[in-house]
Amino acid sequence: MLDGYHILTLTHRDAPLETIGKVVVPGDHAPGFLQALKNRFGWDELLYLATCNRITFLFYTQAPVNEAFAAGVLETLHPEMTASAIQDIATNMRLLHGADAVRHLFEVAGSLDSLVVGEREIIRQLREAYDRSHAWQLTGDHIRLLMRFTIETAKEIYSQTGIGEKALSVVALAFAAMQKNVASPNARILMVGAGQTNELYARFLAKYGYRNVTVFNRTLEKAEAVAEIVSGRALPLDALEYYSEGFDALVVCTGATQALVTPALYRSLLTGETSRKTVVDLSVPNNVDKRILDECSVQFIEIENLKSVANENLAHRERERIKAEVIIEQRIFAYRALWHERQVERALAHVPDEVRAVKERAVSEVFGKEFAQLDPATQELMLKMLGYMEKKCVAIPMKAAKTIALHVQKQKHNSHKEILSDGALKR
Numbered sequence: 001m002l003d004g005y006h007i008l009t010l011t012h013r014d015a016p017l018e019t020i021g022k023v024v025v026p027g028d029h030a031p032g033f034l035q036a037l038k039n040r041f042g043w044d045e046l047l048y049l050a051t052c053n054r055i056t057f058l059f060y061t062q063a064p065v066n067e068a069f070a071a072g073v074l075e076t077l078h079p080e081m082t083a084s085a086i087q088d089i090a091t092n093m094r095l096l097h098g099a100d101a102v103r104h105l106f107e108v109a110g111s112l113d114s115l116v117v118g119e120r121e122i123i124r125q126l127r128e129a130y131d132r133s134h135a136w137q138l139t140g141d142h143i144r145l146l147m148r149f150t151i152e153t154a155k156e157i158y159s160q161t162g163i164g165e166k167a168l169s170v171v172a173l174a175f176a177a178m179q180k181n182v183a184s185p186n187a188r189i190l191m192v193g194a195g196q197t198n199e200l201y202a203r204f205l206a207k208y209g210y211r212n213v214t215v216f217n218r219t220l221e222k223a224e225a226v227a228e229i230v231s232g233r234a235l236p237l238d239a240l241e242y243y244s245e246g247f248d249a250l251v252v253c254t255g256a257t258q259a260l261v262t263p264a265l266y267r268s269l270l271t272g273e274t275s276r277k278t279v280v281d282l283s284v285p286n287n288v289d290k291r292i293l294d295e296c297s298v299q300f301i302e303i304e305n306l307k308s309v310a311n312e313n314l315a316h317r318e319r320e321r322i323k324a325e326v327i328i329e330q331r332i333f334a335y336r337a338l339w340h341e342r343q344v345e346r347a348l349a350h351v352p353d354e355v356r357a358v359k360e361r362a363v364s365e366v367f368g369k370e371f372a373q374l375d376p377a378t379q380e381l382m383l384k385m386l387g388y389m390e391k392k393c394v395a396i397p398m399k400a401a402k403t404i405a406l407h408v409q410k411q412k413h414n415s416h417k418e419i420l421s422d423g424a425l426k427r
């Protein structure tokens with residue numbers, strides 16, 4: 001039954017990220033600590049997932065799970081923590097059982113439970129968490145089956161809903177807005193600043209094949225590192241005022257707290273060109289003096305005007321959540337059936353060997369003498385017939401058991417639906 005699955009978790013919904021950081025099991029010690037945890041509570045299987053906004057222990061056991069055991073888990077993993085710190089954290093942890101645990105895992109994988117809804121990165125994190133836990137010999141057949149199904153569920157959610165559509169990051173939105181006006185890969189692009197934000201911007205430029213990029217930065221080595229991403233040129237920031245090759249898009253993002261691109265510098269960068277330019281300024285405060293808008297024809301992209309797009313896109317993803325939840329409910333039902341089928345397979349795993357042994361005993365012992373007296377052609381035919389019988393006999397109990405399991409599932413599903421509709425009627 002799915003009742004064997006449990007999840008103990010602490011996420012961004014339950015506690016500040018700093019607290020979550022305290023629960024992370026230190027990398028070097030993780031296999032030993034997690035094995036100790038599994039042994040202490042007698043769990044059959046365990047998967048440990050840690051991201052910047054969640055710690056999750058998915059475990060399988062048919063033994064009763066005590067609601068108050070979160071403190072024991074923390075004690076085992078963090079012997080250095082004081083009793084009061086453990087108590088504070090433990091009270092915020094959530095414990096989920098059976099179908100609720102499975103549902104939560106599907107929601108995590110489908111990024112419905114993420115800090116940013118629709119963030120697909122979680123699939124990779126889940127896969128890696130499984131590979132690690134498997135390599136540490138913490139997992140087994142129950143978690144393997146659930147993980148495979150969970151990844152498939154997440155893929156279904158991403159492909160059948162728009163939950164991961166429409167960018168939310170400032171850089172992605174700014175890049176998309178620039179691309180509308182500056183579509184040619186030969187467009188002349190100047191970047192000012194070589195920090196994290198512009199590095200990410202450069203990755204978008206490289207991904208979409210822009211090949212005429214010049215990066216200016218106070219520290220030349222950093223400009224070179226960012227320029228390398230786009231196979232571009234790197235120049236020191238001082239060179240900006242002497243630059244005379246014109247541009248189509250100017251992307252400015254530094255930590256300076258005053259305008260680096262003054263109207264005079266902007267005019268000099270124009271080198272007399274009058275065509276409409278695109279300026280992306282992601283700095284806070286702006287690094288481009290907005291007086292240029294009074295003088296020149298500019299598509300100006302800044303954080304302020306991207307915020308409303310980000311909010312609209314987030315609202316779109318939230319609307320798609322409803323579709324994802326419907327998929328999850330269907331998948332829980334399908335997983336129950338799959339899980340039962342798998343248990344039947346496991347329970348009947350010995351049947352093929354036993355049937356084969358019966359066949360072999362018939363030929364060599366029970367009817368050994370009679371069989372030996374047959375001519376080779378008849379012997380061959382007999383063996384073929386027995387082989388056929390063997391295959392069919394193995395399939396019969398498997399098929400019957402699967403039909404029974406499915407029937408039980410359907411009945412459960414129907415009574416669940418009835419309970420839901422009763423509830424709805426009463427309300």
Ligand SMILES: NC(=O)c1ccc[n+]([C@@H]2O[C@H](COP(=O)([O-])OP(=O)(O)OC[C@H]3O[C@@H](n4cnc5c(N)ncnc54)[C@H](OP(=O)(O)O)[C@@H]3O)[C@@H](O)[C@H]2O)c1
Nearest residue numbers: 193194195196197198218219222253254255256282283284
């Ligand atoms: N990180 C984000 O997620 C994010 C998102 C949107 C907007 N922003 C804004 O983007 C700006 C840059 O953030 P970041 O995370 O990319 O910064 P970062 O990684 O710390 O890099 C800062 C960049 O600004 C340059 N810089 C700093 N002070 C300067 C000054 N006085 N004159 C000239 N150049 C200067 C640095 O040059 P050196 O290499 O020479 O030090 C470096 O290229 C900030 O205004 C930030 O608020 C950040």
